[in-house]
Amino acid sequence: MEVPFRHIRNDxxxxxxxxxxxxxxxxxxxxxxxxxxxxxxxxxxxYYKTNANIHRGVHYLSMRATxxxxxxxxxxxxxxxxxxxxxxxxxxxxxxxxNLVASSFGExxxxxxxxxxxxxxxxHSNIVPWQLLCQRKKLQLKVIxxxxxxxxxxxxxxxxxxxxxxxLAITHVSNVLGTINPVKEIIRLAHEHNIxxxxxxxxxxxxVKVDVLDLDADFYAFSGHKMYGPAGIGVLYGKRKWLDQxxxxxxxxxxIAQVHFSGSTWNELPYKFEAGTPDFIGSTALAKAIEYxxxxxxxxxxxxETDLMHYATDALLQLGDVRIFGxxxxxxxxxxxxxxxxxxxxxxxxxxxxxxxxxxxxxxxQPLMDRFGIEGTIRASFAVYNVxxxxxxxxxxxxxxxxxx
Amino acid sequence: MEINEIQEEIIEEFQSLEDWMDKYQLLIxxxxxxxxxxxxxxxxxYLIEGCQSRVWIHAQYDGQLITLEAESDTVIVKGxxxxxxxxxxxxxxxxxxxxxxxxxxxxxxxDHLSPTRSNGLVSMIRQINQYARVFKLRA
Numbered sequence: 413m414e415v416p417f418r419h420i421r422n423d424x425x426x427x428x429x430x431x432x433x434x435x436x437x438x439x440x441x442x443x444x445x446x447x448x449x450x451x452x453x454x455x456x457x458x459y460y461k462t463n464a465n466i467h468r469g470v471h472y473l474s475m476r477a478t479x480x481x482x483x484x485x486x487x488x489x490x491x492x493x494x495x496x497x498x499x500x501x502x503x504x505x506x507x508x509x510x511n512l513v514a515s516s517f518g519e520x521x522x523x524x525x526x527x528x529x530x531x532x533x534x535x536h537s538n539i540v541p542w543q544l545l546c547q548r549k550k551l552q553l554k555v556i557x558x559x560x561x562x563x564x565x566x567x568x569x570x571x572x573x574x575x576x577x578x579x580l581a582i583t584h585v586s587n588v589l590g591t592i593n594p595v596k597e598i599i600r601l602a603h604e605h606n607i608x609x610x611x612x613x614x615x616x617x618x619x620v621k622v623d624v625l626d627l628d629a630d631f632y633a634f635s636g637h638k639m640y641g642p643a644g645i646g647v648l649y650g651k652r653k654w655l656d657q658x659x660x661x662x663x664x665x666x667x668i669a670q671v672h673f674s675g676s677t678w679n680e681l682p683y684k685f686e687a688g689t690p691d692f693i694g695s696t697a698l699a700k701a702i703e704y705x706x707x708x709x710x711x712x713x714x715x716x717e718t719d720l721m722h723y724a725t726d727a728l729l730q731l732g733d734v735r736i737f738g739x740x741x742x743x744x745x746x747x748x749x750x751x752x753x754x755x756x757x758x759x760x761x762x763x764x765x766x767x768x769x770x771x772x773x774x775x776x777x778q779p780l781m782d783r784f785g786i787e788g789t790i791r792a793s794f795a796v797y798n799v800x801x802x803x804x805x806x807x808x809x810x811x812x813x814x815x816x817x
Numbered sequence: 818m819e820i821n822e823i824q825e826e827i828i829e830e831f832q833s834l835e836d837w838m839d840k841y842q843l844l845i846x847x848x849x850x851x852x853x854x855x856x857x858x859x860x861x862x863y864l865i866e867g868c869q870s871r872v873w874i875h876a877q878y879d880g881q882l883i884t885l886e887a888e889s890d891t892v893i894v895k896g897x898x899x900x901x902x903x904x905x906x907x908x909x910x911x912x913x914x915x916x917x918x919x920x921x922x923x924x925x926x927x928d929h930l931s932p933t934r935s936n937g938l939v940s941m942i943r944q945i946n947q948y949a950r951v952f953k954l955r956a
Contacts, residue, residue: 432837754892755870755890755891755892757870757891757893757894758845758891758892758893761841761893762838762841762893765837765838765841766838787871787890812838816838816841816842816845817845817849817892
């Protein structure tokens, strides 16, 4: 197969590392991706050259830091095709973004007896915040089932879009099954019933081009560290019409207009939702990561990763005793599988010793494991810097492991 | 044999193997030989819940010695348990509580001791010590 991105491996110094004296083969990209030099350098330069608290100082450094942070916001807005940078809220990650919406949207728009919808393939981060909201406001969380191949059960979805539903929270790409949900269609259907939609984009943003305007998403959340950016910075896109009506999530500096003991007023968007000093170095580095993938071209990344995923799928299936979970035709660069009857933990432990980093276990999606009646899987997840030779090493390693039990 | 003698024996068995995969092969073989735990003990009260593998440990006390039986759903963890059972089963509560389990480090299983490692040895050893403490009070 064609490997158009082989040269970029040099941009990622960690890929030259050895583990247990073996060449590192990193196939745990759905958990976090490695960082290109430009991102690490942006962090270093930020601290060395322009570190000062933002939005407050009249001094030179503070103005430079503020500029960098706000231009990062503009960069994210452009990347997601949001109409206004004020609709981009920086968070610690996807999880915090979802918690923000669950808390503030829930406070403003949900009342006892209302329903929140999610799907059976959600990450715990897109389940538990809604469970907490449901407990607090006496709402009901209903779960849209999935089909055996890992596709969302669209028929069930249609039936579940009722007038009691306030919000539908669903992942764009499943972190276990790799399923790419038809979110544009899902949002259109939900909007026919005046249901707001939050998309968990953590697994989508590094792999497919996202256009929030085209999707007409009400909220879209993603993490920096899963798309070549630093850990600790993430994004919530929210439509202004919602964000304006939602109360603040946390209180503190930055998010206020006026503070008096008689009462306080809130800052304008997006600052209303950014209490405390934001990770202004992380935001700048995230912008670098965005520029990096844009330079590689998102469509080209998606094409290559899909090719690589098919290459790996074929090779795994040739082993004969591999069961793959998630066989949707619309699938991103994630393969969850089991090898014969060998426990995923055993496979993962041995792969580790051979220098291969894969994730094993329930992948923070226990309800999905329940759905398939399994304890866990082994998961290979790819990034743009992975190459077919790494898949070959994985296959050889699995063949060896198979003989050990 | 004394606890420490058995530990030395285990260390010798593992140290003769140079390649890591051979050490794991030995651990797997030991795990596969561990007799299954009776179904009545594979219950939540005997379970040490981990993130990725499940371990059940059952202990019996005849007034003098503690007999340990255990099982896991993963073979490698079963191998680790089998070693623990070999070292610690058939001992008095005091012997267990005073044991210095140096073999774990010596054979390179220390990684499994980290508290974040799912179903780390730490929680298994803690559970065995807990049994020993309870039985000691009963003695």
